[in-house]
Amino acid sequence: MKISGSEILIECLKKEGVKYIFGYPGGVVLNIFDSLYDNKDVRLILTRHEQGAVHAADGYARSSGKVGVALVTSGPGATNTVTGIATASMDSIPLVVFSGQVPTMLIGNDAFQEADIVGITRPCTKYNYLVKDVNDLARIVKEAFYIASSGRPGPVLIDLPKDVTVGKADFVWPELDIRSYKPTYEGNKWMITQGAHLIAKSKKPVIIAGGGVILSGAAKELKEFAEHTDIPVTMTLMGLGGFPGSHKLSLGMLGMHGTYYANKAVQDADLLIAVGMRFDDRVTGKVDAFAPNAKIIHIDIDPTSIKKNVRVDVPVVGDVKKVLAVMNKVLKEEVKEQWGEVRKAWLKQIDAWRAERPQTYTHSNEVIKPQFVVEKIYELTKGDAIITTEVGQNQMWTAQFYKFDKPRTLLTSGGLGTMGYGFPAAIGAQFAHPEKLVIDIAGDGSIQMNIQELATAVINKLPVKVAILNNGYLGMVRQWQELFFDERYSHTKLDESVPDFVKIAEAYGAVGLRATKPSEVEPVLKEAFRIKKTVFMDFVVDWKEKVYPMVPAGAAIDHMLFEQAEKKAEKKLKAVK
Amino acid sequence: MRHTISVLVENKFGVLSRVSGLFSGRGYNIESLSVGETIDPQISVMTIVTTGDDSVIEQITKQLNKLIDVIKVTDMTELDHVEREMVLIKVSPRQQDKAEVLNLTEIFRGRIVDSSQKTYTIEITGDEKKIEAFVELMRPMGIKEFVRTGKVAITREGVKK
Numbered sequence: 001m002k003i004s005g006s007e008i009l010i011e012c013l014k015k016e017g018v019k020y021i022f023g024y025p026g027g028v029v030l031n032i033f034d035s036l037y038d039n040k041d042v043r044l045i046l047t048r049h050e051q052g053a054v055h056a057a058d059g060y061a062r063s064s065g066k067v068g069v070a071l072v073t074s075g076p077g078a079t080n081t082v083t084g085i086a087t088a089s090m091d092s093i094p095l096v097v098f099s100g101q102v103p104t105m106l107i108g109n110d111a112f113q114e115a116d117i118v119g120i121t122r123p124c125t126k127y128n129y130l131v132k133d134v135n136d137l138a139r140i141v142k143e144a145f146y147i148a149s150s151g152r153p154g155p156v157l158i159d160l161p162k163d164v165t166v167g168k169a170d171f172v173w174p175e176l177d178i179r180s181y182k183p184t185y186e187g188n189k190w191m192i193t194q195g196a197h198l199i200a201k202s203k204k205p206v207i208i209a210g211g212g213v214i215l216s217g218a219a220k221e222l223k224e225f226a227e228h229t230d231i232p233v234t235m236t237l238m239g240l241g242g243f244p245g246s247h248k249l250s251l252g253m254l255g256m257h258g259t260y261y262a263n264k265a266v267q268d269a270d271l272l273i274a275v276g277m278r279f280d281d282r283v284t285g286k287v288d289a290f291a292p293n294a295k296i297i298h299i300d301i302d303p304t305s306i307k308k309n310v311r312v313d314v315p316v317v318g319d320v321k322k323v324l325a326v327m328n329k330v331l332k333e334e335v336k337e338q339w340g341e342v343r344k345a346w347l348k349q350i351d352a353w354r355a356e357r358p359q360t361y362t363h364s365n366e367v368i369k370p371q372f373v374v375e376k377i378y379e380l381t382k383g384d385a386i387i388t389t390e391v392g393q394n395q396m397w398t399a400q401f402y403k404f405d406k407p408r409t410l411l412t413s414g415g416l417g418t419m420g421y422g423f424p425a426a427i428g429a430q431f432a433h434p435e436k437l438v439i440d441i442a443g444d445g446s447i448q449m450n451i452q453e454l455a456t457a458v459i460n461k462l463p464v465k466v467a468i469l470n471n472g473y474l475g476m477v478r479q480w481q482e483l484f485f486d487e488r489y490s491h492t493k494l495d496e497s498v499p500d501f502v503k504i505a506e507a508y509g510a511v512g513l514r515a516t517k518p519s520e521v522e523p524v525l526k527e528a529f530r531i532k533k534t535v536f537m538d539f540v541v542d543w544k545e546k547v548y549p550m551v552p553a554g555a556a557i558d559h560m561l562f563e564q565a566e567k568k569a570e571k572k573l574k575a576v577k
Numbered sequence: 578m579r580h581t582i583s584v585l586v587e588n589k590f591g592v593l594s595r596v597s598g599l600f601s602g603r604g605y606n607i608e609s610l611s612v613g614e615t616i617d618p619q620i621s622v623m624t625i626v627t628t629g630d631d632s633v634i635e636q637i638t639k640q641l642n643k644l645i646d647v648i649k650v651t652d653m654t655e656l657d658h659v660e661r662e663m664v665l666i667k668v669s670p671r672q673q674d675k676a677e678v679l680n681l682t683e684i685f686r687g688r689i690v691d692s693s694q695k696t697y698t699i700e701i702t703g704d705e706k707k708i709e710a711f712v713e714l715m716r717p718m719g720i721k722e723f724v725r726t727g728k729v730a731i732t733r734e735g736v737k738k
Contacts, residue, residue, distance in 0.1 A: 126645070127645045130591075179648060180587055302643070303639045303642070304636065
């Protein structure tokens with residue numbers, strides 16, 4: 001029996017086990033929306049902006065490991081998805097985004113609400129399609145879900161001309177056969193064995209765990225690997241949660257705002273085992289001065305990540321989970337080295353660095369320190385929550401002061417650094433985990449970039465919490481201006497233009513709470529967690545606070561600036577005056 | 578160093594822009610690019626001439642391989658191979674040079690494919706050196722127009738001795 005393209009689309013989504021689509025209607029997708037209208041299996045969640053829809057799908061995907069799905073109309077609907085798609089692409093998040101398109105006969109005519117979205121998104125998708133024949137639709141949808149979720153995951157866009165979704169065809173769920181796409185999952189055994197021998201010989205090894213650990217579900221294998229070999233683990237921003245942050249072998253995050261001891265350890269190491277990470281510039285700092293004494297074992301599913309930015313001694317292309325499982329086996333059965341004594345000296349050195357400069361900040365009884373808010377959130381949730389962040393200081397303080405013990409508990413835009421990501425992502429995560437506490441740790445700048453999604457949260461009765469670290473500035477940029485631009489705060493002071501977030505929340509039907517003193521932080525958080533509604537918490541925090549340690553852009557990662565050093569300099573300056 | 582890379586791709590619309598977009602987006606350089614169908618009409622072959630140090634060429638081949646529509650990437654430079662390029666040159670020689678033009682065309686095994694009172698259009702095929710030599714010899718004859726196809730390449734098969 002022939003059914004319409006939009007009905008085929010829904011059949012495909014059912015086959016793929018899709019429960020939620022995040023989307024926004026428009027002219028050329030009307031018939032798809034009509035097919036969704038009384039469908040019980042696939043539910044469309046109406047966001048208030050297409051960017052919000054894609055970030056919500058992304059948050060759904062990151063928190064659940066499933067493919068996130070979005071559906072938008074042509075033209076502006078499609079172009080509004082670009083930031084969301086690029087965000088997912090940079091962080092390797094599996095998404096399938098459906099965009100409407102003008103009828104095939106009008107394509108290229110500059111028709112109303114026409115945009116060449118396949119052309120526009122070509123560099124920021126893993127793959128994209130323009131469906132030209134309704135008979136191809138089912139195959140393309142199946143391929144798209146497979147491509148998005150296999151190998152190194154990523155977003156796939158499918159552009160659907162109106163006549164394709166209106167046209168009729170038989171629904172056939174085809175077999176997959178993409179001859180030009182065969183991801184490598186199994187690591188080369190010989191390479192893995194080479195790596196294992198390097199590990200056995202090394203005296204000062206460090207594991208750097210990235211987002212690949214989380215994407216491939218390798219947290220268990222990584223823990224086994226680190227504990228068996230007694231190697232300390234540092235994580236990239238995307239890797240947080242891939243190894244328990246509260247574990248004694250955890251060094252926290254490395255890089256530009258990494259811990260002193262992580263950066264010191266990496267710079268002093270004689271061996272780096274890079275697992276599912278890609279040596280981003282925020283991780284390496286000055287590449288020529290990065291880990292000068294270390295050999296590097298690099299495990300990644302994407303061959304292009306290997307030897308892109310740093311030299312590699314043992315490359316292993318493969319799925320992190322599978323490679324680590326083999327590595328663990330080789331280490332236990334073939335290498336059987338006793339490294340207990342050797343490691344003791346190394347771990348002692350790391351503990352000395354840890355004691356020298358712990359990850360901390362100066363408490364205050366008068367003003368709320370933003371780090372204090374993050375610490376309190378950790379304390380009250382005991383780490384059992386899904387945390388999303390925006391981008392900037394809020395993101396870095398979250399990475400530094402919240403100990404992520406489990407994978408998929410931190411959702412943050414690492415690669416693209418998208419302000420406005422956290423709130424819609426939290427909404428998506430809440431749909432995937434209705435019982436979990438989902439908290440967006442935001443800034444007063446970032447939250448305003450997708451604040452309209454309050455409506456989505458409220459109408460769907462989502463108990464999403466938003467903790468706004470409100471310092472009246474675009475804080476991270478302000479920090480750079482203070483440190484590197486002579487305190488010339490060009491266009492970073494929001495100040496009196498910052499709206500009353502309590503009133504905004506209330507206007508949308510959510511709950512708004514505010515804390516202005518340190519003593520109010522805990523009660524506000526407790527109250528927010530108690531209420532089963534969308535809550536905005538406005539924490540009026542110390543605007544002077546900066547993210548430390550900090551490696552200035554382009555410096556080696558052990559050239560760090562510290563809060564204490566700055567305080568001393570300030571005192572000196574005052575004494576002179 | 579200059580490399581000739583042969584890329585087998587799915588013969589679909591948009592593939593050329595995926596490949597060229599990869600080069601422009603990542604700042605790689607394309608010296609020439611030629612595309613055509615293979616014996617299997619579903620597959621095209623692209624011959625790309627590019628330059629870069631070893632690490633750049635390694636990234637280029639890996640990035641090409643990563644494209645979903647790319648079936649196979651071969652760096653011809655590493656292999657024994659034959660390269661050819663064709664150029665069409667329109668010259669308008671002075672009366673006293675006409676014989677020399679015909680003569681040189683003969684020597685280079687070119688062909689005159691069009692002529693008028695004032696011009697000859699010469700087709701010439703060969704590797705880069707041959708073409709460059711011919712172009713240099715034609716330069717004083719007054720080149721009016723010049724087009725080249727870009728390189729194509731194919732591996733050599735071993736001969737049993």
